[in-house]
Amino acid sequence: MLRKISKKITYFLGCEKYDLPLWECPSFLFILMGAVNILSCIYFYLLGSRYIEDPRIVALGTLVIAVIWFVISFSITRGLEELAQVNKVKEEFIDIVSHQLRTPLTNLKWAAEFLIGREESTEENKEYYSIIKDNSQRLENLLNDLLIVARLRENGVFKIQEKFSLNELIEEVIRSHRAFADASNIQIETESLEEPVVLATNRTMLKTVLENLVNNAITYNKPQGKVKISLKREPKRIIIAVADTGIGISKQDQKYLFQKFYRGSNATQINTRGTGLGLYIVKEVVKKLGGKVWYKTKLGKGSTFYISLPIKT
Amino acid sequence: MAQKILFIEDESALQKSLGDLLREKGFEVISAVDGQTGLRLAKENLPDLILLDLILPRLHGLELLKKLKEDKNTKNIPVVILTNLENIKDVEKAIELGATAYLVKANYSLEEIAEKVKKTLEHES
Numbered sequence: 001m002l003r004k005i006s007k008k009i010t011y012f013l014g015c016e017k018y019d020l021p022l023w024e025c026p027s028f029l030f031i032l033m034g035a036v037n038i039l040s041c042i043y044f045y046l047l048g049s050r051y052i053e054d055p056r057i058v059a060l061g062t063l064v065i066a067v068i069w070f071v072i073s074f075s076i077t078r079g080l081e082e083l084a085q086v087n088k089v090k091e092e093f094i095d096i097v098s099h100q101l102r103t104p105l106t107n108l109k110w111a112a113e114f115l116i117g118r119e120e121s122t123e124e125n126k127e128y129y130s131i132i133k134d135n136s137q138r139l140e141n142l143l144n145d146l147l148i149v150a151r152l153r154e155n156g157v158f159k160i161q162e163k164f165s166l167n168e169l170i171e172e173v174i175r176s177h178r179a180f181a182d183a184s185n186i187q188i189e190t191e192s193l194e195e196p197v198v199l200a201t202n203r204t205m206l207k208t209v210l211e212n213l214v215n216n217a218i219t220y221n222k223p224q225g226k227v228k229i230s231l232k233r234e235p236k237r238i239i240i241a242v243a244d245t246g247i248g249i250s251k252q253d254q255k256y257l258f259q260k261f262y263r264g265s266n267a268t269q270i271n272t273r274g275t276g277l278g279l280y281i282v283k284e285v286v287k288k289l290g291g292k293v294w295y296k297t298k299l300g301k302g303s304t305f306y307i308s309l310p311i312k313t
Numbered sequence: 314m315a316q317k318i319l320f321i322e323d324e325s326a327l328q329k330s331l332g333d334l335l336r337e338k339g340f341e342v343i344s345a346v347d348g349q350t351g352l353r354l355a356k357e358n359l360p361d362l363i364l365l366d367l368i369l370p371r372l373h374g375l376e377l378l379k380k381l382k383e384d385k386n387t388k389n390i391p392v393v394i395l396t397n398l399e400n401i402k403d404v405e406k407a408i409e410l411g412a413t414a415y416l417v418k419a420n421y422s423l424e425e426i427a428e429k430v431k432k433t434l435e436h437e438s
Binding site: 095098099102103105106107109110111113114117140143144154156157159160172176204207 | 324326327329330331333334368396397398399400401402404417418419420422423424425
């Protein structure tokens with residue numbers, strides 16, 4: 001019932017063009033402030049008429065309060081309206097970027113993938129097609145990271161939920177990193193994946209989180225190193241651990257580890273390509289999915305990142 | 314007999330790569346590069362599955378989906394949305410209109426899409 005009324009008011013005030021809930025809509029806030037203005041004027045008038053003898057002073061005082069309130073409310077709602085408009089333009093921009101930039105990249109990636117799978121392609125050709133595919137994938141990943149960061153403030157994208165097997169998702173992530181792990185001479189192991197775990201959350205976002213963790217575990221590992229992915233089930237949550245035998249994180253870097261664009265000092269020496277967005281995305285996305293992230297690390301020995309996610313029954 | 318897939322996509326490069334891969338996997342693929350042609354071909358051919366892009370010339374994918382679900386001959390054909398838009402409104406609208414799945418192209422490889430098509434057809438039959 002309350003939702004129906006709020007929907008009607010939202011429509012009546014034209015708030016839907018900003019795609020904001022009623023209590024954040026500038027026109028609704030303006031009306032609300034107007035109501036507060038009227039109440040404060042009445043209050044001042046009643047109070048004034050009790051203590052001030054001259055009714056002209058009371059009337060003048062009430063008028064001054066009304067004008068001050070009006071100017072303040074007008075400036076605030078005007079500012080909010082501009083912000084809402086900017087936000088709307090930003091969302092439209094993100095939509096355009098996600099479609100117009102990603103489409104040619106998908107074209108490239110799929111065409112290269114198709115050619116790699118052809119029996120007629122020679123080994124040398126396949127090698128070149130792989131370069132095209134890997135680099136379009138790299139650009140696509142970078143674009144995805146930037147889009148996720150831009151969308152973190154929107155709750156909409158996190159509302160997309162589906163039921164899926166976590167075990168299958170982990171295997172999918174491992175599969176997509178197999179070639180990278182083999183080329184880096186890193187072994188990927190799994191533990192306790194036998195018992196199937198079904199989650200109801202945003203699969204794409206969780207996939208991005210796991211991809212970031214597995215990618216880091218391979219990139220910042222040592223030659224002949226290992227990456228181990230394990231699951232632990234608790235009554236109300238599931239814990240996913242991604243452990244590596246890599247370079248570890250220094251005490252100095254740990255303070256800034258989850259900050260946007262921050263890269264560890266030893267990490268930049270190993271890999272110059274990183275953006276410093278991976279762990280920031282991991283932390284923010286897991287938070288949005290209702291979970292937590294933490295880690296254990298030993299410099300020179302390796303790190304383990306843990307994610308806990310609620311199991312909804 | 315090969316299962317029939319109608320692939321409605323205005324990007325010729327995607328028509329070529331995914332279309333050819335699905336043909337190699339044994340499907341019969343019918344292609345449409347705009348919404349209106351897609352709707353006509355769906356009614357004429359009654360395919361087993363429709364792969365549908367959203368940003369299409371002449372008729373938007375969501376409009377096309379609505380028309381397909383309104384027609385008694387095409388309403389039971391599973392429609393898989395294949396797009397690079399991942400706006401919550403588009404996803405909700407597509408599911409509300411009766412799309413079987415909503416896949417964001419950038420998140421999948423060609424083989425994964427082919428696998429999803431296969432699984433959807435198995436599930437529907």
